[in-house]
Amino acid sequence: MSARLWALVAVVAVPLAAYPLVSLADGAPRFPTRSECVRAPVEGEPADLVFGRFDDPRAAIEFAEHVVGVGFVGTEAIGDGCGRWKVVLEDVPSVEIAQEVQAEAGTVDLAPTLELASGS
Numbered sequence: 001m002s003a004r005l006w007a008l009v010a011v012v013a014v015p016l017a018a019y020p021l022v023s024l025a026d027g028a029p030r031f032p033t034r035s036e037c038v039r040a041p042v043e044g045e046p047a048d049l050v051f052g053r054f055d056d057p058r059a060a061i062e063f064a065e066h067v068v069g070v071g072f073v074g075t076e077a078i079g080d081g082c083g084r085w086k087v088v089l090e091d092v093p094s095v096e097i098a099q100e101v102q103a104e105a106g107t108v109d110l111a112p113t114l115e116l117a118s119g120s
Contacts, residue, residue: 037082039116046117047098051075051087051110060085070108072101091117 060077
């Protein structure tokens with residue numbers, strides 16, 4: 001084999017061989033806990049109203065469209081960072097206002113939960 005071919009093999013083979021060792025250096029794979037995915041709201045901090053969580057992004061988008069259709073403009077379907085999709089109205093200025101919106105949602109058969117705003 002020529003030196004150039006050996007160099008090409010090394011460029012491809014070394015990272016392939018090293019990847020498993022590097023990825024295992026921190027131990028077994030780690031998945032987020034429930035507390036990392038869903039954080040309780042805090043008085044005085046912005047809150048998110050989560051209308052639902054879904055495994056299927058299409059179902060989340062359809063539900064978000066329904067929620068917007070009944071008047072909760074700004075609601076969208078987004079990845080929650082934990083492998084699911086959430087239908088959420090983000091960054092309501094305070095928990096108190098979020099509770100008012102939550103009560104209003106109940107009048108149209110929606111039951112959102114309150115969470116600490118994603119950006120907080």
